[in-house]
Amino acid sequence: QVQLQESGPGLVKPSQTLSLTCxxxxxxxxxxxxxxxxxxxxxxxxxxxxxxxxxxxxTYYNPSLMSRTSISRDTSKHQFTLQRSSVTxxxxxxxxxxxxxxxxxxxxxxxxxxxxxx
Numbered sequence: 001q002v003q004l005q006e007s008g009p010g011l012v013k014p015s016q017t018l019s020l021t022c023x024x025x026x027x028x029x030x031x032x033x034x035x036x037x038x039x040x041x042x043x044x045x046x047x048x049x050x051x052x053x054x055x056x057x058x059t060y061y062n063p064s065l066m067s068r069t070s071i072s073r074d075t076s077k078h079q080f081t082l083q084r085s086s087v088t089x090x091x092x093x094x095x096x097x098x099x100x101x102x103x104x105x106x107x108x109x110x111x112x113x114x115x116x117x118x
Contacts, residue, residue: 004023006095011117012091014089017087019083019084020097020112020114021081022080024036024099030055034055035053035055035100037097042093048065048093053080080097092116096109
């Protein structure tokens with residue numbers, strides 16, 4: 001059974017960097033052909049795909065978010081990380097990490113509510 005566990009602060013100050021880590025258990029982040037993905041849901045809005053890091057370490061980003069978004073991984077810790085720099089009032093959301101293969105998102109984290117406030 002694959003499990004994704006998020007960790008990271010739920011409160012970030014404006015202009016600071018949001019950093020969330022997703023720890024994967026029960027599966028390897030290097031297994032073909034999985035894409036380890038970050039998705040967020042702002043208040044009152046739908047899901048927004050932010051980006052992904054593939055099994056072969058290639059990264060993909062939402063063009064509208066990529067200027068301040070970075071996704072990386074640490075295979076020794078079975079983790080992949082989202083960094084969102086210079087957060088603004090548009091960044092509060094519930095952030096999820098998830099696994100995708102082909103068109104199927106099969107495992108999700110519990111979600112982290114992120115607030116941006118002084």
